[in-house]
């Protein structure tokens with residue numbers, strides 16, 4: 248679903264991504280685990296076409312991001328680290344704008360919006376301004392929005408930041424649901440080891456490089472043993 252080869256991104260003299268290779272097949276939940284400044288957001292900015300890389304290739308479902316950006320991006324759903332809803336518009340209007348941007352027909356769009364809001368307990372808030380929602384509820388709206396066009400790849404950049412334990416659990420369960428229900432792939436950026444432990448696969452990113460990639464137990468082993476948390480802290484100290 249996602250193939251990245253030799254990705255390099257520099258900000259002036261600073262190299263934020265230093266030759267990233269990764270392959271994510273369909274139906275996998277992959278955690279991108281890295282400390283602050285590892286390059287997670289930069290990777291997402293390149294994958295979503297916000298920044299051009301200095302070198303390397305990205306293919307989404309076999310489509311080259313640089314040459315066919317619109318087709319490649321249509322297959323991606325994203326929740327960025329910074330909230331990006333229009334607070335003055337209603338929840339439904341925010342979702343409808345996204346559906347229109349992706350050219351969704353109105354009946355399936357309305358049905359998916361209603362299903363998503365139902366799943367997250369937001370059905371009775373659909374026509375209220377987003378400003379009236381809590382931080383956790385806003386995150387859930389962003390998640391519904393990211394999946395509205397049923398993308399094969401979901402990119403989540405620290406999507407649980409600021410959420411209470413129950414909301415974090417709801418979001419993770421929803422992501423796992425997307426993987427099993429629709430066969431979507433999820434790349435979940437986090438610095439929280441417990442979230443990474445719940446993934447099928449963990450990629451540890453540090454200073455723009457992938458230090459280890461595999462099942463959580465394998466990654467812990469490759470980074471010197473002990474728990475994943477111990478190994479991660481040691482490797483990124």
Ligand SMILES: Nc1ncnc2c1ncn2[C@@H]1O[C@H](COP(=O)(O)OP(=O)(O)OP(=O)(O)O)[C@@H](O)[C@H]1O
Pocket residue numbers: 258261262263281282283284285286287288289290328438
């Ligand atoms: N616009 C920018 N200009 C210059 N340097 C940048 C810019 N954005 C990021 N960087 C640098 O690139 C590196 C990677 O940053 P990035 O935000 O991708 O990391 P991150 O893993 O997402 O961190 P965090 O977990 O803190 O969000 C850091 O050294 C950061 O200071």
